[in-house]
Amino acid sequence: MATTEKTVIWPQQDVLQPVPSELWPASDNPDLLEINLGPNHPSTHGVLRVVTTLDGEVVVGVKCEIGYVHTGIEKNIEQKTYWKAIPYVPRMDYLSFFSGETAFCMATEKALELEVPRRAEWIRVIFQELARIHSHLVFLGTGSVDLGGIALLFYCFRARDEVLDLFEMACGARMHPRYCQVGGVAEDLPKGFEQRCREVIAFMRDQIEQYYELIGANPIWLARTVGVGVLSPDFAIKMGMTGPNLRASGVPYDLRSANGGYGGYRDLGYTPVTKETGDVDARFRVRIDEMSASLDLIEKALDGLPEGPVMTDDRKVALPPRHELHTSMESLIHHFKLVTEGFEVPAGEVYAPIESARGEFGFHLISDGSAKPWRVRLHGPAFVLLQSFAKLCEGVYLADLIAILASIDPVLGDVDR
Amino acid sequence: MSDMLQINSPTWGAPDADAADRIQAALGADAIERRVEFRGELTLDLPLDRYIEVCTYLRDEEGYDLLSDVTVVDYLGYTGEVAGYWGGDGRDINRDSHSGKRIVPEAAGPKRFGVSATFAKVMTVTDGNHRRLRVRVWVDEGESVPSLVPVYPSADFHEREGFDMMGVEFAGHPNLRRIIMPEDWGGHPQRKDYPVGGEPVQFSDEV
Numbered sequence: 001m002a003t004t005e006k007t008v009i010w011p012q013q014d015v016l017q018p019v020p021s022e023l024w025p026a027s028d029n030p031d032l033l034e035i036n037l038g039p040n041h042p043s044t045h046g047v048l049r050v051v052t053t054l055d056g057e058v059v060v061g062v063k064c065e066i067g068y069v070h071t072g073i074e075k076n077i078e079q080k081t082y083w084k085a086i087p088y089v090p091r092m093d094y095l096s097f098f099s100g101e102t103a104f105c106m107a108t109e110k111a112l113e114l115e116v117p118r119r120a121e122w123i124r125v126i127f128q129e130l131a132r133i134h135s136h137l138v139f140l141g142t143g144s145v146d147l148g149g150i151a152l153l154f155y156c157f158r159a160r161d162e163v164l165d166l167f168e169m170a171c172g173a174r175m176h177p178r179y180c181q182v183g184g185v186a187e188d189l190p191k192g193f194e195q196r197c198r199e200v201i202a203f204m205r206d207q208i209e210q211y212y213e214l215i216g217a218n219p220i221w222l223a224r225t226v227g228v229g230v231l232s233p234d235f236a237i238k239m240g241m242t243g244p245n246l247r248a249s250g251v252p253y254d255l256r257s258a259n260g261g262y263g264g265y266r267d268l269g270y271t272p273v274t275k276e277t278g279d280v281d282a283r284f285r286v287r288i289d290e291m292s293a294s295l296d297l298i299e300k301a302l303d304g305l306p307e308g309p310v311m312t313d314d315r316k317v318a319l320p321p322r323h324e325l326h327t328s329m330e331s332l333i334h335h336f337k338l339v340t341e342g343f344e345v346p347a348g349e350v351y352a353p354i355e356s357a358r359g360e361f362g363f364h365l366i367s368d369g370s371a372k373p374w375r376v377r378l379h380g381p382a383f384v385l386l387q388s389f390a391k392l393c394e395g396v397y398l399a400d401l402i403a404i405l406a407s408i409d410p411v412l413g414d415v416d417r
Numbered sequence: 418m419s420d421m422l423q424i425n426s427p428t429w430g431a432p433d434a435d436a437a438d439r440i441q442a443a444l445g446a447d448a449i450e451r452r453v454e455f456r457g458e459l460t461l462d463l464p465l466d467r468y469i470e471v472c473t474y475l476r477d478e479e480g481y482d483l484l485s486d487v488t489v490v491d492y493l494g495y496t497g498e499v500a501g502y503w504g505g506d507g508r509d510i511n512r513d514s515h516s517g518k519r520i521v522p523e524a525a526g527p528k529r530f531g532v533s534a535t536f537a538k539v540m541t542v543t544d545g546n547h548r549r550l551r552v553r554v555w556v557d558e559g560e561s562v563p564s565l566v567p568v569y570p571s572a573d574f575h576e577r578e579g580f581d582m583m584g585v586e587f588a589g590h591p592n593l594r595r596i597i598m599p600e601d602w603g604g605h606p607q608r609k610d611y612p613v614g615g616e617p618v619q620f621s622d623e624v
Contacts, residue, residue, distance in 0.1 A: 012570060018591040020570035067597035075607055110456055237482050237540055240571030253539045258547040259430050348455040351486065351535055351551070353428050364488045364535070368495050375607075377488040387574050416597060
């Protein structure tokens with residue numbers, strides 16, 4: 001249980017003035033050099049444009065310009081029935097894609113007061129953790145490339161492929177699977193999944209040791225990361241940061257364990273991984289340790305996976321099983337109504353946050369009682385954590401700015417939506 | 418029922434009605450206009466001029482240290498029932514676009530826009546209950562909401578997005594520029610009267 005008794009000290013000396021998310025150069029020194037990092041820069045992890053002002057090699061001004069991959073997901077979802085909106089969601093945070101699906105389904109289920117079978121919740125846990133591992137692997141691989149270590153990228157992407165194979169095995173798609181549905185998951189786990197999953201877990205455990213060997217004692221790595229971009233817990237909370245970045249600063253806040261967790265985590269239990277130093281190194285290590293913790297969780301879920309249905313039996317929400325369509329008129333009608341009209345969700349406002357690979361991923365869903373959401377606000381963790389970036393870069397060298405950006409792990413699909 | 422809801426939304430903790438009581442005791446009964454509870458989530462509707470005062474109280478006295486979300490909602494043409502303000506029988510989904518392409522609906526409800534902020538307790542928790550609470554103010558077109566940035570710095574991007582997408586002004590925001598759309602974009606895309614299809618392609622005349 002994550003409990004702390006520390007209180008945030010609120011007067012805000014540590015927050016940038018006048019704009020908390022932008023570092024403005026102090027003087028009008030004519031020697032200052034303004035450069036654009038991005039939008040097409042390999043270390044911006046997408047299309048982020050960082051307007052950087054340099055005094056020599058020291059960063060004195062940072063401004064993040066976002067919006068390059070804005071695709072209007074929120075507006076699009078307003079035009080779709082709840083059922084048809086699900087595939088949009090994983091496309092925002094495309095690295096921990098399954099978290100997005102789950103968050104959307106959980107928000108809808110909350111508004112519907114719909115109960116999800118336990119087996120489905122546990123299967124969701126398995127895939128949420130796999131998506132988290134996938135995201136952290138990409139983070140680790142690309143992050144190490146940003147710091148000049150190319151080897152880890154190949155190690156990580158090889159392991160990432162194994163994880164994606166599991167998704168393919170269960171639902172046919174490697175990314176953006178649309179496996180999570182309102183009321184459960186689309187299908188039960190296929191035969192042989194458990195064995196394959198255990199093989200991947202064993203493989204991953206071995207890999208994680210290698211990652212630690214690659215970065216843990218590497219003097220160049222340590223020189224680039226230790227003590228760089230230190231994020232204090234107070235500042236992180238003030239800037240709304242959640243997820244691994246916050247935990248790397250020593251705050252054991254994880255929605256999987258806060259208030260007892262949500263969904264399957266309630267049964268499985270989880271203890272947050274934390275690091276104390278809050279620097280770039282801690283942010284890398286907390287994610288590697290989280291991968292280990294995720295593997296433990298998956299193994300625990302596989303061990304005790306409850307029997308039973310994987311989809312709610314509420315036919316007003318869930319599609320009837322395929323075989324019933326050939327024999328039952330009612331099932332056919334339900335199928336037709338669900339696919340064409342969708343289901344109606346009671347009018348009201350819910351906010352359902354879950355812990356994605358980057359932090360609190362929340363869906364603020366406003367329903368007007370019809371079959372389409374009135375408004376969906378996607379609260380992506382990357383959008384929020386990018387606000388702290390400017391402060392972290394105050395007075396560092398340009399090369400460290402790259403390391404800091406890599407370590408806070410923004411995904412621009414999530415930022416721009 | 419209640420047990421099931423715990424499974425679905427434990428991340429909210431128990432509805433923090435005590436905090437609402439304490440706000441009214443400290444700041445006067447008129448600091449909260451209305452309390453709305455839906456699915457275990459407590460929303461406090463505030464008068465616009467008490468918004469910052471109540472949020473500061475929540476931060477300093479109640480320990481809501483994390484601002485998790487600021488959402489602007491356009492209720493133009495909303496016919497469902499929400500917040501006990503107005504009733505309705507929902508929207509006919511077979512109707513033509515509700516987003517203003519053919520039908521420009523009238524604003525329903527107290528005012529057109531609802532601006533809500535969701536808070537969470539993270540570091541101040543002593544009883545293991547990370548509660549959440551939402552406050553909401555209503556504004557019309559042309560009215561401005563006081564900015565939360567001096568109280569919660571992380572409101573920066575959220576409010577810029579609210580301005581960009583919905584056209585709600587946040588008075589006192591130090592950097593109220595468009596954040597996602599280009600600086601010279603016309604209109605506010607997430608308003609309900611902004612068309613979804615058939616709009617002229619912007620920036621196409623410069624080629």
